[in-house]
Amino acid sequence: MSTNPQNTNASAPAEAARPSHFIRDIFVEDQKTKKYGDAVFQTRFPPEPNGYLHLGHAKAICLDFGMADDFGGLTNLRFDDTNPEKEEQEYVDSIMEDVRWLGFEWDRLCYASDYFDQLFEWAIQLIKAGKAYVDDHSAEEIRQHRGTLTEPGENSPYRNRTVEENLDLFLRMAKGEFPDGTRVLRAKIDMASPNLNMRDPVMYRILHASHHRTGDKWCIYPMYDYAHGQSDSLEKVTHSMCTLEFADHQPLYRWYIEQLGIFPSQQIEFDRLSLTYTLLSKRKLLQLVQEKRVSGWDDPRMPTLSGIRRRGFTAAAIRNFCAAIGASRTNGSTDIEMLEHFQREELNRTSPRAMAVLRPLKVVIENYPEGQEELVEVANNPEDPSAGLRQVPFSREIYIEQDDFREVPPPKYYRLSPGKEVRLRNAYFITAKEVVKDAAGNVVEVRCTYDPASRGGNSPDGRKVKSTIHWVSAKHAISAEVRLYDKLFINPNPSDVPEGGSFLDNLNPNSLEVIADAKLEPSLATAKPGDRIQFERMGYFCVDIESKPEALVFNRTLPLKDTWAKIERKAGS
Protein backbone atom coordinates (compact mmCIF):
# COMPACT_ATOMS: atom_id res chain seq x y z
CA MET A 1 0.00 0.00 0.00
CA SER A 2 0.97 3.56 -0.19
CA THR A 3 2.25 4.41 3.24
CA ASN A 4 5.97 4.12 3.41
CA PRO A 5 6.89 2.20 6.56
CA GLN A 6 10.33 3.80 6.68
CA ASN A 7 8.74 7.08 7.42
CA THR A 8 6.28 6.06 10.04
CA ASN A 9 7.35 6.41 13.61
CA ALA A 10 6.37 3.29 15.49
CA SER A 11 6.44 5.06 18.84
CA ALA A 12 4.20 7.87 17.67
CA PRO A 13 0.58 7.79 18.72
CA ALA A 14 -1.99 7.04 16.08
CA GLU A 15 -2.37 9.92 13.72
CA ALA A 16 -5.38 12.11 14.25
CA ALA A 17 -8.67 10.35 13.67
CA ARG A 18 -9.91 10.93 10.15
CA PRO A 19 -12.54 13.62 10.21
CA SER A 20 -15.32 13.33 7.71
CA HIS A 21 -15.36 15.61 4.72
CA PHE A 22 -17.22 15.68 1.44
CA ILE A 23 -14.61 13.70 -0.46
CA ARG A 24 -14.64 10.94 2.12
CA ASP A 25 -18.43 10.94 1.83
CA ILE A 26 -18.12 10.38 -1.92
CA PHE A 27 -15.76 7.46 -1.37
CA VAL A 28 -18.08 5.94 1.21
CA GLU A 29 -21.03 6.31 -1.13
CA ASP A 30 -19.18 4.89 -4.13
CA GLN A 31 -18.07 1.95 -2.03
CA LYS A 32 -21.59 1.33 -0.84
CA THR A 33 -23.12 1.51 -4.32
CA LYS A 34 -20.23 -0.40 -5.88
CA LYS A 35 -19.99 2.33 -8.47
CA TYR A 36 -16.88 0.74 -9.95
CA GLY A 37 -17.89 -2.85 -9.37
CA ASP A 38 -15.16 -4.89 -7.77
CA ALA A 39 -12.33 -2.68 -9.00
CA VAL A 40 -10.25 -1.05 -6.27
CA PHE A 41 -10.36 2.70 -6.05
CA GLN A 42 -7.61 4.39 -7.99
CA THR A 43 -6.31 7.91 -7.41
CA ARG A 44 -3.36 9.85 -8.71
CA PHE A 45 -1.18 12.76 -7.70
CA PRO A 46 -0.48 14.71 -10.91
CA PRO A 47 2.14 17.43 -10.41
CA GLU A 48 3.61 19.37 -13.29
CA PRO A 49 7.41 19.10 -12.97
CA ASN A 50 7.96 22.82 -13.28
CA GLY A 51 8.80 23.66 -9.68
CA TYR A 52 9.24 22.26 -6.21
CA LEU A 53 6.37 20.85 -4.17
CA HIS A 54 5.01 23.03 -1.36
CA LEU A 55 2.52 22.76 1.49
CA GLY A 56 -0.38 23.13 -0.89
CA HIS A 57 0.79 20.01 -2.67
CA ALA A 58 1.14 18.26 0.67
CA LYS A 59 -2.57 18.70 1.17
CA ALA A 60 -3.25 17.21 -2.26
CA ILE A 61 -0.82 14.35 -1.66
CA CYS A 62 -2.41 13.51 1.68
CA LEU A 63 -5.81 13.49 0.02
CA ASP A 64 -4.78 11.49 -3.06
CA PHE A 65 -2.73 8.90 -1.23
CA GLY A 66 -4.66 9.10 2.02
CA MET A 67 -8.08 8.43 0.53
CA ALA A 68 -6.76 5.51 -1.50
CA ASP A 69 -5.04 4.08 1.60
CA ASP A 70 -8.17 4.40 3.70
CA PHE A 71 -10.30 2.60 1.14
CA GLY A 72 -7.86 -0.09 0.10
CA GLY A 73 -7.09 1.65 -3.18
CA LEU A 74 -4.03 2.54 -5.21
CA THR A 75 -2.35 5.80 -6.09
CA ASN A 76 -0.21 6.68 -9.08
CA LEU A 77 2.34 9.43 -9.21
CA ARG A 78 1.83 10.99 -12.60
CA PHE A 79 3.90 13.80 -13.98
CA ASP A 80 1.75 16.14 -16.00
CA ASP A 81 4.47 16.91 -18.50
CA THR A 82 2.67 18.27 -21.53
CA ASN A 83 4.58 21.54 -21.73
CA PRO A 84 8.24 20.91 -22.62
CA GLU A 85 9.10 24.58 -22.25
CA LYS A 86 8.68 24.64 -18.48
CA GLU A 87 9.47 21.16 -17.32
CA GLU A 88 12.76 19.74 -16.16
CA GLN A 89 14.24 16.54 -14.77
CA GLU A 90 15.46 18.40 -11.68
CA TYR A 91 11.84 18.96 -10.74
CA VAL A 92 10.74 15.38 -11.28
CA ASP A 93 13.58 14.19 -9.05
CA SER A 94 12.71 16.61 -6.27
CA ILE A 95 9.03 15.74 -6.50
CA MET A 96 9.68 12.02 -6.08
CA GLU A 97 11.95 12.73 -3.13
CA ASP A 98 9.36 14.97 -1.50
CA VAL A 99 6.45 12.55 -1.94
CA ARG A 100 8.49 9.77 -0.34
CA TRP A 101 9.66 12.03 2.44
CA LEU A 102 6.06 12.88 3.24
CA GLY A 103 5.60 9.16 3.81
CA PHE A 104 3.93 7.90 0.66
CA GLU A 105 4.86 5.42 -2.02
CA TRP A 106 3.10 5.32 -5.36
CA ASP A 107 1.69 2.24 -6.99
CA ARG A 108 2.74 3.22 -10.52
CA LEU A 109 5.02 5.96 -11.76
CA CYS A 110 3.44 7.54 -14.82
CA TYR A 111 3.95 10.44 -17.16
CA ALA A 112 1.37 12.15 -19.33
CA SER A 113 4.05 11.92 -21.98
CA ASP A 114 3.69 8.12 -21.84
CA TYR A 115 0.33 8.69 -23.50
CA PHE A 116 1.41 10.95 -26.33
CA ASP A 117 0.95 8.19 -28.94
CA GLN A 118 -2.47 7.24 -27.67
CA LEU A 119 -3.53 10.88 -27.40
CA PHE A 120 -2.41 11.42 -30.99
CA GLU A 121 -4.48 8.47 -32.19
CA TRP A 122 -7.48 9.74 -30.31
CA ALA A 123 -7.04 13.14 -31.90
CA ILE A 124 -7.22 11.50 -35.32
CA GLN A 125 -10.31 9.64 -34.19
CA LEU A 126 -11.96 12.91 -33.19
CA ILE A 127 -10.99 14.53 -36.48
CA LYS A 128 -12.52 11.61 -38.37
CA ALA A 129 -15.67 11.96 -36.30
CA GLY A 130 -15.89 15.61 -37.28
CA LYS A 131 -15.23 16.65 -33.68
CA ALA A 132 -11.91 18.39 -34.18
CA TYR A 133 -10.40 20.73 -36.75
CA VAL A 134 -7.20 22.48 -37.60
CA ASP A 135 -7.33 26.23 -37.17
CA ASP A 136 -4.84 28.45 -39.02
CA HIS A 137 -5.54 31.39 -36.76
CA SER A 138 -2.80 32.95 -34.66
CA ALA A 139 -3.11 32.97 -30.89
CA GLU A 140 -4.21 36.58 -31.15
CA GLU A 141 -6.95 35.79 -33.67
CA ILE A 142 -8.23 32.93 -31.59
CA ARG A 143 -8.41 35.23 -28.61
CA GLN A 144 -10.38 37.79 -30.60
CA HIS A 145 -12.88 35.19 -31.74
CA ARG A 146 -13.34 33.75 -28.27
CA GLY A 147 -15.78 36.43 -27.20
CA THR A 148 -15.87 37.67 -23.61
CA LEU A 149 -17.37 36.59 -20.32
CA THR A 150 -20.65 38.14 -21.34
CA GLU A 151 -20.57 37.81 -25.13
CA PRO A 152 -20.46 34.61 -27.19
CA GLY A 153 -17.52 33.88 -29.45
CA GLU A 154 -17.55 33.56 -33.23
CA ASN A 155 -16.83 30.50 -35.26
CA SER A 156 -13.45 30.36 -36.89
CA PRO A 157 -13.55 30.47 -40.69
CA TYR A 158 -11.54 27.24 -40.60
CA ARG A 159 -14.15 25.46 -38.53
CA ASN A 160 -15.82 23.72 -41.46
CA ARG A 161 -12.83 22.20 -43.15
CA THR A 162 -13.36 18.69 -44.46
CA VAL A 163 -12.24 15.68 -42.51
CA GLU A 164 -9.64 14.95 -45.22
CA GLU A 165 -8.19 18.44 -45.06
CA ASN A 166 -8.07 18.38 -41.24
CA LEU A 167 -6.40 15.02 -41.25
CA ASP A 168 -3.82 16.09 -43.79
CA LEU A 169 -3.03 19.30 -41.96
CA PHE A 170 -2.83 17.65 -38.53
CA LEU A 171 -0.50 14.95 -39.79
CA ARG A 172 1.69 17.61 -41.36
CA MET A 173 1.64 19.59 -38.12
CA ALA A 174 3.00 16.49 -36.41
CA LYS A 175 5.63 16.04 -39.12
CA GLY A 176 7.01 19.45 -38.44
CA GLU A 177 5.97 21.17 -41.64
CA PHE A 178 4.73 24.28 -39.90
CA PRO A 179 6.41 26.75 -37.57
CA ASP A 180 5.38 27.25 -33.94
CA GLY A 181 2.14 29.07 -33.45
CA THR A 182 0.88 28.86 -37.02
CA ARG A 183 -1.83 26.27 -36.48
CA VAL A 184 -3.59 24.41 -33.71
CA LEU A 185 -5.95 21.48 -33.46
CA ARG A 186 -9.21 22.46 -31.82
CA ALA A 187 -12.18 20.54 -30.51
CA LYS A 188 -15.41 21.47 -32.26
CA ILE A 189 -17.81 22.15 -29.43
CA ASP A 190 -19.67 25.43 -29.01
CA MET A 191 -18.36 28.94 -29.50
CA ALA A 192 -21.43 30.33 -27.76
CA SER A 193 -21.04 28.29 -24.58
CA PRO A 194 -21.20 30.37 -21.41
CA ASN A 195 -18.29 28.21 -20.25
CA LEU A 196 -15.27 29.57 -22.09
CA ASN A 197 -13.53 26.23 -21.80
CA MET A 198 -16.08 24.78 -24.19
CA ARG A 199 -15.54 27.41 -26.90
CA ASP A 200 -13.58 25.13 -29.22
CA PRO A 201 -10.65 24.56 -26.88
CA VAL A 202 -7.19 24.00 -28.29
CA MET A 203 -6.14 20.34 -28.17
CA TYR A 204 -2.68 20.54 -29.72
CA ARG A 205 -0.22 23.32 -30.34
CA ILE A 206 2.96 23.30 -32.41
CA LEU A 207 6.04 23.52 -30.23
CA HIS A 208 9.43 22.72 -31.69
CA ALA A 209 10.83 22.08 -28.26
CA SER A 210 12.75 19.18 -26.83
CA HIS A 211 10.85 17.29 -24.17
CA HIS A 212 12.58 16.00 -21.03
CA ARG A 213 11.42 12.49 -21.80
CA THR A 214 10.37 12.22 -25.44
CA GLY A 215 13.22 14.32 -26.75
CA ASP A 216 12.56 15.53 -30.28
CA LYS A 217 10.02 12.90 -31.20
CA TRP A 218 7.19 15.42 -31.12
CA CYS A 219 6.77 18.97 -32.28
CA ILE A 220 3.11 19.11 -31.35
CA TYR A 221 2.08 18.83 -27.71
CA PRO A 222 -1.34 18.23 -26.15
CA MET A 223 -2.91 20.83 -23.90
CA TYR A 224 -3.68 20.04 -20.26
CA ASP A 225 -7.41 19.67 -20.92
CA TYR A 226 -6.87 17.27 -23.77
CA ALA A 227 -4.40 15.18 -21.79
CA HIS A 228 -5.54 15.08 -18.19
CA GLY A 229 -8.89 13.32 -18.33
CA GLN A 230 -7.65 10.76 -20.81
CA SER A 231 -4.58 10.10 -18.67
CA ASP A 232 -6.89 9.51 -15.72
CA SER A 233 -9.03 7.27 -17.87
CA LEU A 234 -6.07 5.21 -19.15
CA GLU A 235 -4.94 4.63 -15.58
CA LYS A 236 -8.51 3.72 -14.58
CA VAL A 237 -8.51 6.49 -12.05
CA THR A 238 -11.81 6.38 -10.21
CA HIS A 239 -11.47 9.55 -8.16
CA SER A 240 -9.52 12.38 -9.73
CA MET A 241 -9.09 15.09 -7.13
CA CYS A 242 -7.96 18.56 -8.08
CA THR A 243 -8.36 22.10 -6.89
CA LEU A 244 -11.39 24.31 -7.32
CA GLU A 245 -10.16 26.38 -10.23
CA PHE A 246 -10.57 23.31 -12.43
CA ALA A 247 -14.28 23.03 -11.74
CA ASP A 248 -15.02 24.97 -14.93
CA HIS A 249 -12.95 22.43 -16.84
CA GLN A 250 -15.01 19.47 -15.73
CA PRO A 251 -17.53 19.68 -18.59
CA LEU A 252 -14.63 19.53 -21.02
CA TYR A 253 -12.95 16.73 -19.04
CA ARG A 254 -16.14 14.74 -19.43
CA TRP A 255 -16.68 15.76 -23.05
CA TYR A 256 -13.43 14.17 -24.20
CA ILE A 257 -14.11 11.02 -22.22
CA GLU A 258 -17.61 10.73 -23.63
CA GLN A 259 -16.63 11.44 -27.22
CA LEU A 260 -13.90 8.82 -26.99
CA GLY A 261 -16.11 6.38 -25.12
CA ILE A 262 -13.41 5.55 -22.60
CA PHE A 263 -13.35 4.76 -18.87
CA PRO A 264 -15.20 7.51 -17.02
CA SER A 265 -12.97 8.86 -14.30
CA GLN A 266 -14.72 11.36 -12.05
CA GLN A 267 -13.17 14.69 -11.20
CA ILE A 268 -13.69 16.04 -7.69
CA GLU A 269 -12.60 19.56 -6.84
CA PHE A 270 -11.55 20.77 -3.40
CA ASP A 271 -10.25 24.04 -2.03
CA ARG A 272 -6.64 25.01 -2.41
CA LEU A 273 -4.65 25.43 0.81
CA SER A 274 -4.08 29.00 1.84
CA LEU A 275 -1.96 29.76 4.90
CA THR A 276 -1.44 33.05 6.68
CA TYR A 277 1.98 34.66 6.27
CA THR A 278 2.71 32.16 3.51
CA LEU A 279 2.85 32.28 -0.24
CA LEU A 280 1.79 29.14 -2.07
CA SER A 281 2.15 30.17 -5.66
CA LYS A 282 4.76 28.35 -7.71
CA ARG A 283 5.23 31.40 -9.90
CA LYS A 284 6.00 33.67 -6.95
CA LEU A 285 8.14 31.10 -5.19
CA LEU A 286 10.14 30.73 -8.39
CA GLN A 287 10.56 34.49 -8.44
CA LEU A 288 11.91 34.47 -4.88
CA VAL A 289 14.44 31.87 -5.93
CA GLN A 290 15.44 33.54 -9.19
CA GLU A 291 15.80 36.96 -7.62
CA LYS A 292 17.79 35.41 -4.77
CA ARG A 293 15.47 36.75 -2.10
CA VAL A 294 16.02 33.35 -0.54
CA SER A 295 18.93 30.98 -0.83
CA GLY A 296 17.06 28.48 -3.00
CA TRP A 297 14.03 26.24 -3.22
CA ASP A 298 15.16 24.63 0.03
CA ASP A 299 15.72 27.84 1.97
CA PRO A 300 14.30 27.03 5.42
CA ARG A 301 11.96 30.00 5.13
CA MET A 302 10.32 28.62 2.00
CA PRO A 303 6.97 26.80 2.23
CA THR A 304 8.36 24.16 -0.12
CA LEU A 305 8.57 20.66 1.29
CA SER A 306 12.33 20.78 0.81
CA GLY A 307 12.42 24.12 2.64
CA ILE A 308 10.41 23.13 5.66
CA ARG A 309 12.20 19.80 5.80
CA ARG A 310 15.49 21.64 6.05
CA ARG A 311 13.89 23.91 8.60
CA GLY A 312 13.25 20.82 10.74
CA PHE A 313 9.57 20.15 10.17
CA THR A 314 8.54 16.51 10.27
CA ALA A 315 6.46 14.64 7.74
CA ALA A 316 4.15 13.29 10.45
CA ALA A 317 3.34 16.78 11.67
CA ILE A 318 2.45 17.86 8.16
CA ARG A 319 0.27 14.82 7.70
CA ASN A 320 -1.50 15.52 10.97
CA PHE A 321 -2.01 19.11 9.93
CA CYS A 322 -3.50 18.04 6.61
CA ALA A 323 -5.81 15.63 8.36
CA ALA A 324 -6.95 18.40 10.69
CA ILE A 325 -7.77 20.92 7.98
CA GLY A 326 -9.59 18.33 5.91
CA ALA A 327 -11.03 19.38 2.59
CA SER A 328 -14.00 21.43 1.56
CA ARG A 329 -15.08 23.76 -1.20
CA THR A 330 -14.87 27.01 0.71
CA ASN A 331 -11.97 29.31 0.15
CA GLY A 332 -10.48 30.55 3.34
CA SER A 333 -7.11 30.95 4.91
CA THR A 334 -5.78 28.69 7.63
CA ASP A 335 -3.84 30.22 10.50
CA ILE A 336 -0.18 29.29 10.29
CA GLU A 337 -0.42 28.65 14.05
CA MET A 338 -2.38 25.51 13.24
CA LEU A 339 0.58 24.06 11.32
CA GLU A 340 2.99 25.16 14.04
CA HIS A 341 0.82 23.53 16.68
CA PHE A 342 1.07 20.10 15.08
CA GLN A 343 4.79 20.58 14.65
CA ARG A 344 5.35 21.53 18.29
CA GLU A 345 3.13 18.71 19.45
CA GLU A 346 5.36 16.16 17.79
CA LEU A 347 8.70 17.76 18.51
CA ASN A 348 7.84 18.17 22.19
CA ARG A 349 7.25 14.46 22.38
CA THR A 350 10.22 13.31 20.35
CA SER A 351 13.07 15.81 20.55
CA PRO A 352 15.92 15.30 22.97
CA ARG A 353 16.71 18.41 25.04
CA ALA A 354 20.01 20.20 25.35
CA MET A 355 21.20 23.48 26.77
CA ALA A 356 22.42 26.17 24.42
CA VAL A 357 23.07 29.82 25.16
CA LEU A 358 22.36 31.90 22.10
CA ARG A 359 23.42 35.32 23.40
CA PRO A 360 25.96 34.62 26.13
CA LEU A 361 26.43 36.61 29.30
CA LYS A 362 29.28 35.45 31.52
CA VAL A 363 28.51 34.52 35.10
CA VAL A 364 31.26 33.95 37.66
CA ILE A 365 30.34 32.03 40.76
CA GLU A 366 32.61 33.55 43.32
CA ASN A 367 32.31 30.92 46.03
CA TYR A 368 32.71 27.98 43.68
CA PRO A 369 36.30 26.73 44.06
CA GLU A 370 38.59 27.85 41.31
CA GLY A 371 39.65 24.96 39.06
CA GLN A 372 36.88 22.70 40.27
CA GLU A 373 34.46 21.06 37.88
CA GLU A 374 31.79 18.40 38.12
CA LEU A 375 29.21 16.54 36.10
CA VAL A 376 25.50 17.02 36.68
CA GLU A 377 22.90 14.52 35.58
CA VAL A 378 20.24 15.69 33.14
CA ALA A 379 17.18 14.06 31.57
CA ASN A 380 17.40 13.86 27.80
CA ASN A 381 13.66 14.33 27.46
CA PRO A 382 11.40 14.92 30.46
CA GLU A 383 8.46 13.87 28.25
CA ASP A 384 10.07 10.52 27.57
CA PRO A 385 11.95 8.75 30.39
CA SER A 386 13.17 6.12 27.94
CA ALA A 387 15.34 8.79 26.33
CA GLY A 388 17.67 8.40 29.31
CA LEU A 389 20.09 10.68 31.10
CA ARG A 390 23.34 12.41 30.25
CA GLN A 391 26.14 14.16 32.14
CA VAL A 392 26.71 17.87 31.66
CA PRO A 393 29.84 19.59 32.95
CA PHE A 394 29.55 22.45 35.43
CA SER A 395 32.24 24.86 36.60
CA ARG A 396 32.93 28.24 38.18
CA GLU A 397 32.38 30.27 35.02
CA ILE A 398 29.28 29.74 32.99
CA TYR A 399 27.26 31.47 30.30
CA ILE A 400 23.63 32.33 30.69
CA GLU A 401 21.27 34.02 28.24
CA GLN A 402 21.55 37.81 28.22
CA ASP A 403 17.77 37.86 28.40
CA ASP A 404 17.89 35.99 31.68
CA PHE A 405 19.49 38.85 33.57
CA ARG A 406 18.18 42.37 34.15
CA GLU A 407 19.96 44.88 36.26
CA VAL A 408 16.64 46.59 36.77
CA PRO A 409 13.93 43.91 36.55
CA PRO A 410 10.57 44.94 35.17
CA PRO A 411 7.41 43.85 37.02
CA LYS A 412 6.79 40.09 36.92
CA TYR A 413 10.33 39.39 35.78
CA TYR A 414 11.31 36.22 37.65
CA ARG A 415 14.78 35.66 36.31
CA LEU A 416 18.18 36.81 37.60
CA SER A 417 18.68 40.31 38.89
CA PRO A 418 20.82 41.79 41.65
CA GLY A 419 20.02 40.17 44.97
CA LYS A 420 17.66 37.60 43.40
CA GLU A 421 18.08 33.84 43.45
CA VAL A 422 17.32 31.51 40.55
CA ARG A 423 17.93 27.88 39.74
CA LEU A 424 20.44 26.83 37.14
CA ARG A 425 18.67 23.97 35.50
CA ASN A 426 19.73 20.62 36.99
CA ALA A 427 22.56 22.32 38.88
CA TYR A 428 22.47 24.87 41.70
CA PHE A 429 20.71 27.91 43.07
CA ILE A 430 22.68 31.08 42.42
CA THR A 431 22.21 34.61 43.67
CA ALA A 432 23.38 37.67 41.75
CA LYS A 433 25.70 39.87 43.78
CA GLU A 434 27.10 42.48 41.47
CA VAL A 435 27.61 43.36 37.82
CA VAL A 436 30.68 44.21 35.80
CA LYS A 437 30.20 46.74 33.00
CA ASP A 438 32.21 47.80 30.01
CA ALA A 439 33.12 51.39 29.16
CA ALA A 440 29.78 51.84 27.42
CA GLY A 441 27.90 50.80 30.53
CA ASN A 442 26.78 47.40 29.24
CA VAL A 443 26.67 44.53 31.67
CA VAL A 444 29.38 42.12 30.54
CA GLU A 445 29.59 39.88 33.57
CA VAL A 446 27.53 38.97 36.59
CA ARG A 447 29.17 37.95 39.85
CA CYS A 448 27.13 35.43 41.78
CA THR A 449 27.32 33.07 44.72
CA TYR A 450 25.87 29.58 44.76
CA ASP A 451 24.37 27.40 47.43
CA PRO A 452 26.43 24.18 47.52
CA ALA A 453 23.53 22.42 49.25
CA SER A 454 21.23 22.95 46.29
CA ARG A 455 23.05 20.55 44.00
CA GLY A 456 20.70 19.03 41.48
CA GLY A 457 18.39 21.98 41.76
CA ASN A 458 16.71 21.67 45.15
CA SER A 459 17.56 23.23 48.46
CA PRO A 460 17.33 20.97 51.53
CA ASP A 461 15.64 23.76 53.47
CA GLY A 462 12.74 23.67 51.01
CA ARG A 463 13.46 27.17 49.78
CA LYS A 464 11.61 27.93 46.55
CA VAL A 465 12.92 29.84 43.65
CA LYS A 466 10.77 31.60 41.08
CA SER A 467 12.65 30.70 37.98
CA THR A 468 14.89 28.15 36.31
CA ILE A 469 17.35 29.23 33.66
CA HIS A 470 19.63 27.31 31.35
CA TRP A 471 23.40 27.60 31.27
CA VAL A 472 26.56 26.26 29.71
CA SER A 473 29.94 25.82 31.39
CA ALA A 474 32.23 28.40 29.77
CA LYS A 475 35.25 26.15 29.84
CA HIS A 476 33.43 23.22 28.22
CA ALA A 477 31.16 25.11 25.82
CA ILE A 478 31.39 24.46 22.11
CA SER A 479 30.61 27.11 19.54
CA ALA A 480 28.07 26.92 16.76
CA GLU A 481 26.32 29.05 14.23
CA VAL A 482 22.62 29.32 14.91
CA ARG A 483 20.17 30.55 12.30
CA LEU A 484 17.01 32.00 13.73
CA TYR A 485 14.26 31.84 11.15
CA ASP A 486 11.06 33.78 11.33
CA LYS A 487 8.12 34.30 8.99
CA LEU A 488 9.17 35.23 5.45
CA PHE A 489 6.38 37.81 5.22
CA ILE A 490 5.14 40.43 7.63
CA ASN A 491 1.62 40.52 6.23
CA PRO A 492 -0.85 37.69 6.99
CA ASN A 493 -1.71 37.85 3.31
CA PRO A 494 1.56 38.40 1.45
CA SER A 495 -0.28 39.10 -1.78
CA ASP A 496 -2.21 41.94 -0.19
CA VAL A 497 -0.42 45.03 -1.46
CA PRO A 498 -1.53 48.54 -2.28
CA GLU A 499 -1.94 49.62 -5.91
CA GLY A 500 1.30 49.30 -7.80
CA GLY A 501 2.94 47.36 -4.98
CA SER A 502 4.49 43.92 -5.06
CA PHE A 503 4.33 40.96 -2.71
CA LEU A 504 8.06 41.54 -2.31
CA ASP A 505 7.18 44.67 -0.33
CA ASN A 506 5.76 42.34 2.32
CA LEU A 507 8.99 40.43 2.78
CA ASN A 508 10.07 40.34 6.43
CA PRO A 509 13.51 41.98 6.65
CA ASN A 510 14.14 40.03 9.86
CA SER A 511 13.18 36.59 8.64
CA LEU A 512 16.71 35.36 9.23
CA GLU A 513 19.02 36.29 12.06
CA VAL A 514 22.37 34.57 12.19
CA ILE A 515 24.08 34.06 15.51
CA ALA A 516 27.69 33.35 14.70
CA ASP A 517 28.89 32.16 18.06
CA ALA A 518 26.32 30.52 20.27
CA LYS A 519 27.59 28.50 23.24
CA LEU A 520 26.39 24.92 23.44
CA GLU A 521 26.80 22.10 25.90
CA PRO A 522 29.51 19.70 24.70
CA SER A 523 27.16 16.78 24.03
CA LEU A 524 26.03 18.60 20.91
CA ALA A 525 29.46 18.23 19.31
CA THR A 526 28.41 15.00 17.62
CA ALA A 527 25.09 16.28 16.25
CA LYS A 528 24.54 15.23 12.64
CA PRO A 529 22.67 17.01 9.85
CA GLY A 530 18.97 16.42 10.25
CA ASP A 531 19.11 15.79 14.01
CA ARG A 532 16.36 17.57 15.89
CA ILE A 533 16.98 18.98 19.35
CA GLN A 534 15.09 21.19 21.69
CA PHE A 535 17.32 23.89 23.12
CA GLU A 536 15.69 24.21 26.50
CA ARG A 537 13.56 27.32 26.85
CA MET A 538 14.65 28.52 23.40
CA GLY A 539 12.90 26.36 20.86
CA TYR A 540 13.18 23.44 18.50
CA PHE A 541 16.29 23.31 16.36
CA CYS A 542 17.74 20.98 13.80
CA VAL A 543 21.20 20.52 12.42
CA ASP A 544 21.46 22.10 8.98
CA ILE A 545 22.65 20.17 5.96
CA GLU A 546 25.63 22.53 5.74
CA SER A 547 26.73 21.66 9.25
CA LYS A 548 30.16 20.06 9.77
CA PRO A 549 31.71 18.69 12.96
CA GLU A 550 34.15 21.57 13.06
CA ALA A 551 31.56 24.16 12.06
CA LEU A 552 28.18 23.26 13.48
CA VAL A 553 25.10 24.98 12.10
CA PHE A 554 21.67 24.81 13.73
CA ASN A 555 18.38 26.01 12.28
CA ARG A 556 15.59 27.13 14.52
CA THR A 557 12.52 25.20 13.46
CA LEU A 558 10.17 27.00 15.83
CA PRO A 559 10.53 28.86 19.08
CA LEU A 560 8.83 27.48 22.17
CA LYS A 561 5.66 29.28 23.19
CA ASP A 562 6.87 32.25 25.16
CA THR A 563 4.55 33.38 27.94
CA TRP A 564 7.01 35.98 29.16
CA ALA A 565 7.21 37.57 25.72
CA LYS A 566 3.45 37.82 25.80
CA ILE A 567 3.47 39.51 29.20
CA GLU A 568 6.10 41.93 28.00
CA ARG A 569 4.18 42.70 24.86
CA LYS A 570 1.05 43.44 26.82
CA ALA A 571 2.95 45.63 29.26
CA GLY A 572 4.47 47.50 26.36
CA SER A 573 1.27 48.16 24.45
Added chain:
RNA sequence: UGGGCGGUAGACUAAUGGUAGGUCAAGUGCCUUUGGAGCACUUCGUCCAGGUUCGAAUCCUGGCCGCCCAGCCA
Protein backbone atom coordinates in the same frame (compact mmCIF):
# COMPACT_ATOMS: atom_id res chain seq x y z
C1' U B 1 -22.20 42.53 -16.28
C1' G B 2 -22.40 35.66 -18.71
C1' G B 3 -21.13 31.05 -16.38
C1' G B 4 -19.31 28.06 -12.30
C1' C B 5 -18.53 27.43 -7.01
C1' G B 6 -19.10 28.92 -2.05
C1' G B 7 -20.72 31.64 2.82
C1' U B 8 -21.19 27.79 10.52
C1' A B 9 -17.11 31.85 16.53
C1' G B 10 -10.80 35.51 15.16
C1' A B 11 -9.06 30.81 11.80
C1' C B 12 -10.11 25.76 9.96
C1' U B 13 -13.87 22.16 10.20
C1' A B 14 -18.29 18.72 11.89
C1' A B 15 -23.56 18.19 12.50
C1' U B 16 -26.60 14.95 5.83
C1' G B 17 -34.75 17.84 8.86
C1' G B 18 -34.20 16.41 15.58
C1' U B 19 -29.11 18.86 21.83
C1' A B 20 -24.78 23.69 16.84
C1' G B 21 -19.66 19.89 18.38
C1' G B 22 -14.07 19.48 17.60
C1' U B 23 -9.10 21.62 16.63
C1' C B 24 -6.12 26.16 16.47
C1' A B 25 -6.02 31.05 18.38
C1' A B 26 -7.45 34.20 22.61
C1' G B 27 -8.40 34.51 28.03
C1' U B 28 -8.54 32.64 33.37
C1' G B 29 -6.88 29.36 36.99
C1' C B 30 -4.00 24.95 38.66
C1' C B 31 0.59 22.61 38.34
C1' U B 32 5.70 22.78 37.09
C1' U B 33 13.49 21.99 37.98
C1' U B 34 11.93 24.62 30.54
C1' G B 35 7.54 31.52 32.02
C1' G B 36 8.10 24.79 28.02
C1' A B 37 4.78 20.66 28.51
C1' G B 38 0.29 19.20 30.94
C1' C B 39 -4.66 19.82 33.31
C1' A B 40 -9.31 22.49 34.23
C1' C B 41 -12.42 26.30 32.98
C1' U B 42 -14.14 30.60 29.91
C1' U B 43 -15.35 33.97 25.88
C1' C B 44 -17.07 33.82 20.89
C1' G B 45 -20.92 31.25 15.70
C1' U B 46 -25.24 29.15 11.49
C1' C B 47 -24.64 36.08 5.79
C1' C B 48 -29.73 38.62 5.47
C1' A B 49 -35.18 38.46 4.61
C1' G B 50 -39.20 35.58 3.80
C1' G B 51 -41.42 30.55 3.22
C1' U B 52 -42.29 24.99 4.11
C1' U B 53 -42.32 22.07 8.78
C1' C B 54 -44.20 19.93 15.25
C1' G B 55 -39.03 21.11 14.35
C1' A B 56 -34.37 24.38 9.53
C1' A B 57 -27.23 25.44 9.64
C1' U B 58 -29.62 21.69 6.61
C1' C B 59 -35.26 22.11 2.15
C1' C B 60 -37.64 26.37 -1.10
C1' U B 61 -37.71 31.68 -2.89
C1' G B 62 -35.37 36.37 -3.14
C1' G B 63 -31.33 39.29 -1.80
C1' C B 64 -26.19 40.35 -0.06
C1' C B 65 -21.07 39.07 0.05
C1' G B 66 -16.63 36.23 -1.55
C1' C B 67 -13.67 33.14 -4.95
C1' C B 68 -12.73 31.19 -10.07
C1' C B 69 -12.99 31.57 -15.72
C1' A B 70 -11.69 35.40 -21.68
C1' G B 71 -3.06 31.05 -22.17
C1' C B 72 -1.30 27.95 -28.24
C1' C B 73 0.14 27.44 -18.99
C1' A B 74 -1.22 23.63 -15.65
